[in-house]
Amino acid sequence: MNDLTFVILRLAAGASMFGHGLVRLPKLNSFSQWMVGTFEKSMLPKAMVTPFSYLLPIAEFIIGILLLSGLFTKPALIGGSLAMILLIFGSCLIENWEILPSQLIHAAFFAVLLQFSANNTYSLDNLFFNK
Template sequence: MNATVYFLLRLAIGASMFGHGLVRIPKLQAFSSWMAESFEKSLLPKTVVVPFSYALPIAELFIGLLLIAGLFTKTALVVAAIVMVILVFGTALIENWEALPSQLIHAAFFAFLLQFIVANTISLDSLIK
């Protein structure tokens, strides 16, 4: 795979994750309340949903930063994919089928980038090696 193509895809998905976290952190309480309310009738207890709702935007922000910088890229992609699996599961539990395609697209990007990690040459990871 072309290093430039890999770099641009990594930047795009990194910007998406970073943006998700960036806009949610200033309104963290409201985001958490919204998420807790969304899961009120699901199988997941509030004691699981609320801590996750506070951790998610922070994880999104840091994953996004790491991907944009190309730092610890493989680890960031694995963690991002795990976050997406959790989000897909939660989304299915509350039957929010409209949100599912976006989450699956993110998961596919992470898997694709992991598959071609050797092309990650335009990155801080490469500079550090």
């Protein structure tokens, strides 16, 4: 993978995460209520779903900003991967099979980017930390 390909994929993943967080943050309470309602009949207790429903948009927003800027790229990719793994597990628990392809694609993006993170030339990481 060359540097330009890497930055295009990093920006695409970053835009997706940033966009998810951006639209959810202004309506955080209603997003949380929706998620808690969605998991009402799952085996997950409300005490686990509620904090996750508030943290997810914040994590998406921060991960998106970090990937768009190329700052702390590896930790952002790992964080994004963990978020996707949790979302995939949650989707399985509520048998929401339709959303799985999107979540798996995000996870694959994060894994590929992590594998080729040496190509992170066009980034704040490269500017600040590779002197």
